[in-house]
Amino acid sequence: MTVNLKGFRKNVMGLLAGQLTRLGLQAAYFVVLARMLGTAEYGAFAAALALAALVAPFSSLGANAIMVRNVSRNAAVASAEWLRALGYSVVVGLLLALGVTALTDLIAPPEVSYLTIFQVVIADVIGVKLVELAGMLWQALGRTRALIILPAVINACRLGAATVVMLMAPDIGLENWCTAYLVVTMPIAMAAVLVTTLKLGRAKAGFQLRWSDVREGMLFSIAGSAQNVYNDIDKAMLGRLSSVTSAGLYSAAYRVIDMAYAPIRAVAAAAYPHFFREGERGLYAAMHLTRKIAPLVLGLGALAAVGAFLAAPIAPLLLGADYAEAVDLIRLLALLIVLRAASYLAADTLTGCGRQGFRTLAQVGAALVNVGLNLIIIPTWSVYGAATVTLVCEGLLALVLWSHIWWVLRREKSGRGRRRLTKSRYRRRAGRRTGNRSHEPAEADKNPPLSVSS
Structure with a gap:
């Protein structure tokens, strides 16, 4: 199967439009929230969000990624995969919320209460993840609209809630804001679940707890959590090792960088199912897609980094x-956009061709290095130490992942690897034989399913 570049570009443009809409809403929400809470309470809120982000990948035990892979390859299993992922997300998400709340005194800044943690974790680990799950399912089925609309709806509702609160009760306090945060999020999640379930209809197979899926899904969960560790753990650590004001400054700068990354996120979402389809035939096949999108991804990363600076x-x-110091932090972190673009290309290439195990190992290693360096550097260098550690760990991750790809490709080319699909054989399978310039793609390749993350 070859990638229909025209359809892929159209898919990217649709998702990019959605990302830009989401970006505008996020930017407005971010400005209103930062002004309303101030640096200290915004830092405490960011620390709570960071803790939720650390456990969020475990809410479905990796069933979301397995769902995308299986549905991308066979749409007939959509109902069963949705049911399984939904069941995991609700049950495990609730257990995680209770577990993180019980550990509040050990892992959260003193300014963050039990109720704050519980409400934020329920909203993000269950509410937001259910919305993302519905969007990912429809994207795997070739319908990008849900993936575009649903995140924008959540951001619009949160922006509306923050604006109303700032105008009517500017001294609401962190705990009360978190209550509003939860109340706004959960109805959208329930609506997304209800509509998706009704549209899919009854599953041919009932919900089953399959340990083989749990074991495989845990690789995806551990990788996602490790990624969130080196993305978000520094915010929580700044709140405990430095101050919530420092956490607020750093979180504000990081949010700007994250918003600048939005165009690359659109390409990643569009390419995700294609990596599974292409990678089914090995690393050479996955790299065929990677080479096609790399100039776009790295070019967007460079432009976004310059723009942020x-x-x-x-x-x-x-x-x-109060956020004047964030200027230097944003400029320091601008390089992160390019580094993250490079590591994303390598990571999804490995995932698509069935090498999730190495990706997980590399991301766990990067997370451990991140935590260790932050423990040493944050007490002395505060926000600038955290920013430097983030850059170092992202660069290290990209280097490790690309080095592994280079090593595997050399093994395959020499014939010593287990996967011996060479580039020429891949081209023959894709229908591009030497001298056959009039090749017509198969019907499935003429109209491939549209393709596919926080």
């Missing part, structure tokens, strides 16, 4: 004078 002085004008 140049636009950094605008941050305190929008957020308030």
Whole structure:
């Protein structure tokens, strides 16, 4: 199967439009929330969000990634895969919320209460994940609209809630804001679940707890959690090892960088199912897709990094004078966009061709290095130490992943590897034989399913 580039570009443009809409809503929500809470309470809120992000990948035990893989390859299993992923997400998500809340005194800054943690974790680990799950399912089925609309709806509702609260009760306090955060999120999640379940109809197979799926899914969960560790653990650690004000400054700068990454996220979402389809035939096949999208991904990353660096002085004008120090942090973290783009290409290439185990191992290693360095550096260098550690770990991860791909390709080319699908054989299987310039793609390749993350 070859990738229909015209259809792929159309898919990317649709998702990019959705990402830009989401980006505008996120930016407005971020400005309102940062002004309303101030640096200290915003830092405490960011620490709670970071803790939720650490456990969120375990909410479905990796059933979401397995669902995308299986449905991308066979749409007939959509109902059963949805039911299984939904069951895992609700049950495990609730257990995680209770577990994280019980550990609040050990892992959260002193300014964060039990109720704050519980509400944020329920909203993000169950509510947001259910919305993402519905979007991922429809994307795997070739319908991108849900993946575009649902995240935008959540951000629009949160923006509306934050705006109303800032105008009517500006001194609401962190705990009460988290209650509003939960109340806004859960109805959207329940609506997404209900509509998706009704549209899919009854599954041919009932919900089953399959330990083989749990074991495989745990690789995806551990990889996702490790990624969130080196993305978010520094915010929680700053709140405990430095101050919630430092956490607020760093979180504000990081949010700007994350929003600048939105165009690359659109390409990643569009390419995700294609990596599974192409990678079914081995690493050479997955790399065929990677080579096609790499110029776009790295080009967007470079433009976004330059844009973030140049636009950094605008941050305190929008957020308030308390965030003046965020300018230097944004400029320091701008390089992260390019590094993350490079590691994303390598990571999804490995996942698509069935090498999730190495990806997981590399991400866990990067997470452990991140935590260890932050424990040493944050007490002395505070936010600048955390930013430097983030850059080092992302660069290290990209280097390790690409080195592994280079090593595997050399083994395959020499014939010593287990997967011996060479580039020429891949081309023959794709229908591009030497001298056959008039080759017509198979019907399934003419109209491939549209393709596919926080």
